Amino acid sequence: MEWLRLQRRAALPQPFLQLAAAYWAGGREREARKILMARHNEGLRLRNIGRQLLRITVGHGYEPLRALLLAFAIFSAGCVVFNYGARHELLVPSRTTTAVSSNCDAKTYPCLSPYVYSLDTLLPVINLRQRDHWVPDPEDGQWVAVFAWTSTVLGWVLGLLVVAGFSGLVRRE
Incomplete structure (x- = not known):
C-alpha cells in the first residue's frame, strides 16, 4: 500500500x-x-x-462502529464530570426543594445518578429524566453545563453518523 x-x-x-x-x-x-x-x-x-x-x-x-467507540469515550468522560459535579453539588435540582446532588433522599426528590445523567446528555433522543430533575449550578457549574451541552451536540453528530454509516448514506464507492 x-x-x-x-x-x-x-x-x-x-x-x-x-x-x-x-x-x-x-x-x-x-x-x-x-x-x-x-x-x-x-x-x-x-x-x-x-x-x-x-x-x-x-x-x-x-467502519461505522468507530463512532460508537467515540460515544463510549464521551460517556466515560461524562461519568467522571457528572460524578465530580454531584459530589461537589455543581448539579442542583431544577425545582425548589431541599434535595442536594451529593445526598440522595428518594422520598422527597428523584436521586441524581451521574452515569444515567451522562447517558441522558449523550443520547438526546431518549429522555432518561435526569436532566429534567437536575441542572448545572448557574453560578459554580458553568463548566459542567458546557460539558453537558457539548456531550449533547456530539451525541447528535455521532448518532447521525452511525445511522448514515450503517445505512450506506456515507458513500463507500
Missing part, C-alpha cells in the same frame, strides 16, 4: 480500487477495506472538515 502513496498521482482512485478489488477477490476483506480507507485519506485536505470528520468517526463508511 505504501507504493500507492508514493505515486505521483496518489489521489487518483483507480490504483486503490484495483488493489482493493484484488484483495476482495482473494478473500482478504480487511485489507481491502484498509486500502479503500487509505484511498479516501489520500484525497483529504485539511480544509475539508466534513471528510475529516467522516474519516475519524466512521472510517468513510467502512
